[in-house]
Amino acid sequence: MSVDYAFKTEHLTRSFSGFKAVSDVTIEIPVGGVRTIIGPNGAGKTTFFNLLSGLLPPSSGKIFFDGKDITNLEPYKRARMGLARSFQITNIFAKLTVYENVRLAVQAVHDGTASFFFPSRTKMGDLAGKTESILDDIGLTSVANGLAENLSHGDQRRLEIGLVLARDPKVLLLDEPLAGMSPTETHATVELIVRIAPGRTILLVEHDIDVIMAISTTITVLQTGQILAVGTPLEIRTNEAVQRAYLGGHV
Ligand SMILES: Nc1ncnc2c1ncn2[C@@H]1O[C@H](COP(=O)(O)OP(=O)(O)OP(=O)(O)O)[C@@H](O)[C@H]1O
Ligand SMILES: [Mg+2]
Structure with a gap:
């Protein structure tokens, strides 16, 4: 990246019928690192992600990504710039195998970047190699030939992250990737996030306080659409305003 921030927002605000879900966030x-956003239910975390990915237009304020003002840029153009968001499992083709799902995602990126004037030199073997390396990253090599619909919930969510990884995003937005997971699935997914973080910026919304404290480079606390605090896990853990408003003595 040509600038030292992944994202910058200026006075970013999103209102719903006059109610400010995200309010003047600068x-x-x-x-780099795992940048976690925490806050009580309804604090505006998902809305903030929707603004960053372009799913929702802001009511006012600006968003910058990689040095460019992307406030009014369509979501697919943000994705092309290297900003990826893991959606829910609806992106998965249930009746295809796990391998075919990843392979299609890899191929889509490959087809999208090749052109008549600049034909991609990627060989079919490279596509297979990339597919296998993603399967390895997401820990699904052993079930690659099974249908996606037969995966457990946790495995489907890791497959979903794998489909996003096919784009090799610079910035990855993950909104509650551990929701509904068993302890084993949680463990595997946390390992995955830590494994794919180097060389990227991960923006994570999570509720699991132990995971947050263990893997976050920094934590931003949102409350009623506004930033209450930003700091390292230790700073947030010992921040009195955060303790009062949110953590309530749990850590
Ligand atoms: N499309 C919408 N229309 C109206 N109100 C909305 C809409 N989306 C979000 N809100 C409201 O904005 C506020 C913030 O919601 P948001 O989903 O961003 O919170 P959150 O921090 O992600 O919460 P959670 O931890 O429960 O996921 C809530 O009061 C919510 O009801
Ligand atoms: Mg949410």
Whole structure:
């Protein structure tokens, strides 16, 4: 990246019928690391993600990504710039195998970047290699030939992350990737996030306080659409305002 922030927002605000779900948020999210956003239910975390990915237009304020003002840029153009969001499992083709799902995602990126004037030199073997390396990253090599619909919930969510990884995104937004997972699935997914973090910026919304404290480079606390605090896990753990408003003595 040409700048030292992954994202920057200026006075970012999103209202729903006059109610400010995200209210005047000005923040710089540095490049690299796991940047976690926490806050009570309804704090505006998902709305903030929707604004960053372009799913929702802001009511006012600006968003910068990689040095460019992307406030009004369509979501697919943001994705092309290297900003990816893991959607729910609806992106998965249930009746295809796990391998075929990843392979299609890899191929889509490959087809999208090749052109008449700049034919991609990627060989079919490279596509297979990339597919296998993603399967390895998401820990699904052993079930690659099974249908996606037969995967457990946790495995489907890791497959979903794998489909996003096919784009090799610079910035990855993950909204509650551990929701509904068993302890084993949680463990595998946390390992996956830690494994794919180097060389990227991960923006994570999570509720599991132990995971948050263990893997976050920084934590941003949102409350009623506004930033209450930003800091390292230790700083957030010992921040009195955060303790009062949110953590309530749990950590
Ligand atoms: N499309 C919408 N229309 C109206 N109100 C909305 C809409 N989306 C979100 N809100 C409201 O904005 C506020 C913030 O919601 P948001 O989903 O961003 O919170 P959150 O921090 O992600 O919460 P959770 O932890 O429960 O996922 C809530 O009061 C919610 O009801
Ligand atoms: Mg949410």
